[in-house]
Amino acid sequence: MNSPTPQFVSSRRMSVYDPIHQISMWGEGFKSNGNLSASVPLIDEPDMKLDSQSEDASHGILGEPNKYDQEANKPTDKIQRRLAQNREAARKSRLRKKAYVQQLESSRLKLMQLEQELERARQQGMYIGGGLDSNHLGFAGSVNSGITTFETEYGHWVNEQNRQITELRSALNAHIGDMELRILVDGMMSHYAEIFRMKSAAAKADVFYVMSGMWKTTAERFFLWIGGFRPSELLKVLGPLIEPLTEQQRLDIYTLGQSCQQAEDALSQGMDKLRQLLADSVAAGQFMEGTYIPQMTSAMENLEALVSFVNQADHLRQGTLQQMSRILTIRQAARCLLALGEYFQRLRALSSLWSNRPREPA
């Protein structure tokens, strides 16, 4: 540690020989109110204001400056010790400043990285926080990785779905045998099983995202029922397309449709009950402070229950598909799956056409 050389800076407010002033000039960390405390300003430049303050406060410790006029050129033990303490305080101050600046630098880097990620995600139209507009940060303002994963995987799923539909169409047109057809049908059924698995994981990440069908196109969302399509509706649409059917098959499909309808009604009423319970939980204990929810626990439990409803609805969808494949012959099942796939392709196309339609100038 090199000892600072005395610098006799002239100041109109201080005696040149005032060692206190000199110390303040050398060591930025010195607070001359007596306690060489650790809390010092984080700037290196000598703080003239601080010095004048020090001078005003200093007379309580060292008395009048005049006292030291004669002694200024001979540093006493006391002053030596004070110099050393001052150097130490200054060193610590510099170290702290260095650490603080390093922290600022790394935070700045992190911020830049996050901003880049955000921009990239926005451009890809990914899910960020809540809200229908994918560019809106939403209340949470954070990226939900479970949902981001789902959206990415869903993109792949749709591509594979389109490929399978094309393959199935060609296969049926080419009149391939039942064995090969079965492979394609099984493949498509597994593919549907995949989307239900993905939705289950997504529901755990954000049940409201799944409930609102956020990944679907606008026209698809119009038909939304508890986070997906309504099985009974689909049966009504597909039924006529898989003719000819045997009488038994027609009856079986009709019965399946009835069962679907009943199960859907039961789930819908369960959902209504859930909404009612949630409303009651939120409203309970009124005439209290603003957003405070006395029955927070019940309200949260109600929201948790949504996950089970979404899972049940998906279970119903998958169950309907499986029942259909049991009722139908392999060729009928193939035509059914083709019709189903094409139906959703058309809904997606319709959404696209709708959003791109020429609009009247306002």
Add this chain to the structure above:
Amino acid sequence: MDKVTRLASEKGVVIFTKSSCCLCYAVNILFHELGVRPVVHEIDHDPEGREMEKALLRLGCTAPVPAVFIGGKLMGSTNEIMSLHLSGSLTQMLKPYQALS
């Protein structure tokens, strides 16, 4: 004989539920739609509720509630009931217990 098994064999169709469980409510609605009036036991309002819940899980029910017993036999929870209904088996099983309309 534990409480669950005893209560389950008292009537043809027995459902163990919790008062706050909306899926339980849905399953009950389904049975009503099928013309059946099940006996409902709310285990959260039963002093032995905790033991009953454990017993239901031990019997192999995927979720403690709703737990559906038909003819004293455990049929399962919501998942199982929905599957049974889609396959047409549920209506068959409930035939002896349907209320005369």
